[in-house]
Amino acid sequence: MDIAVFSTKTYDRRFLSAAGAPRHALHYIEAGLAPDTAVLARGAGAVCAFVNDRVDRAVLDELKTQGVGLVALRAAGYNNVDLAAARQLGIAVASVPAYSPEAVAEHAVALILSLDRNIHRAYARVREGNFALEGLLGFNLHGRTVGVVGTGRIGTSVARILSGFGCKVLAYDVLANPACTGIGVEYVPLARLLATSDIVTLHCPLTPQTRHLIDAAAITGMKRGVMIINTSRGAIVDTRAVVDGIKSGAIGHLGLDVYEEESGLFFDDKSDEVLHDDVFARLLTFPNVLVTGHQGFFTEEALTAIAETTIANIDAFERTGKPLHAVQ
Numbered sequence: 001m002d003i004a005v006f007s008t009k010t011y012d013r014r015f016l017s018a019a020g021a022p023r024h025a026l027h028y029i030e031a032g033l034a035p036d037t038a039v040l041a042r043g044a045g046a047v048c049a050f051v052n053d054r055v056d057r058a059v060l061d062e063l064k065t066q067g068v069g070l071v072a073l074r075a076a077g078y079n080n081v082d083l084a085a086a087r088q089l090g091i092a093v094a095s096v097p098a099y100s101p102e103a104v105a106e107h108a109v110a111l112i113l114s115l116d117r118n119i120h121r122a123y124a125r126v127r128e129g130n131f132a133l134e135g136l137l138g139f140n141l142h143g144r145t146v147g148v149v150g151t152g153r154i155g156t157s158v159a160r161i162l163s164g165f166g167c168k169v170l171a172y173d174v175l176a177n178p179a180c181t182g183i184g185v186e187y188v189p190l191a192r193l194l195a196t197s198d199i200v201t202l203h204c205p206l207t208p209q210t211r212h213l214i215d216a217a218a219i220t221g222m223k224r225g226v227m228i229i230n231t232s233r234g235a236i237v238d239t240r241a242v243v244d245g246i247k248s249g250a251i252g253h254l255g256l257d258v259y260e261e262e263s264g265l266f267f268d269d270k271s272d273e274v275l276h277d278d279v280f281a282r283l284l285t286f287p288n289v290l291v292t293g294h295q296g297f298f299t300e301e302a303l304t305a306i307a308e309t310t311i312a313n314i315d316a317f318e319r320t321g322k323p324l325h326a327v328q
Contacts, residue, residue: 002024002043003020004029006037007030015306023311034053049073050073055086057085060091073095076098079205092317096310104154105157111255115227115254115288121136143167146200147170149202152203158201170196171193198223206233214237219242229254246288262294
């Protein structure tokens, strides 16, 4: 099958080619999928899209005219896809529901540790010959209360790691995960979790119900000086409200691997450009904020699993007309 792979980077070529050759003809396209680039899929039976590609009605209409029958997402989330439109047009949508939950979980914990012990600030100081410790005071994780919002595979992995640090782990989800309760995690209402947690780490999908889950009202209900970590989807956090919370001292530390307006920003080198996003630029001015560019998934193990599952979805669609991990 001919496959048009959008938003291609060198690492996509490496891992997808290893997983898909020689069974498929992979056509790598650097541009992101959008209404004006969908025409590049002409002749392909499937497109492979990433987290910030647009797969809305306009794009799906164009893909349908090009003869595309499958949108294979090389990601777990599918909030960027108009599923209703895809269903109406008869275009199958597949995702990678699990690749390496440990990769994202470990990155979330790395953000926690870096912020807690001011590793990012200490690194910059030492490189400038400044070995003073003032301003770098941290706290022990042992004995702290951590609230995990969303206890799927990633959230459960985070809970397991932090339990090993000696943290008291609270959790909130619509359904309790036995893997969490089995290690002593306590499920509580969201309001209680926010009110009692020293650290709140977010691992839930982006849905209409979770959009801006962490807003001004939620921040008001948190412990003063709370640390917030988001490695899930950017729009779960209301960034403007979080900026206000940092300025007021309500939020003591913020670690982000995602940002609600990251499309067109993350995954590209913008070092020679002026950032036009004033909210994002404001975030970068705070010493107690650490932002990474959506790299939580970026490990050898995770990229191998993502590529193999993506190709498995395409293989199954070619054989049976249905992908292995259909979203709908």
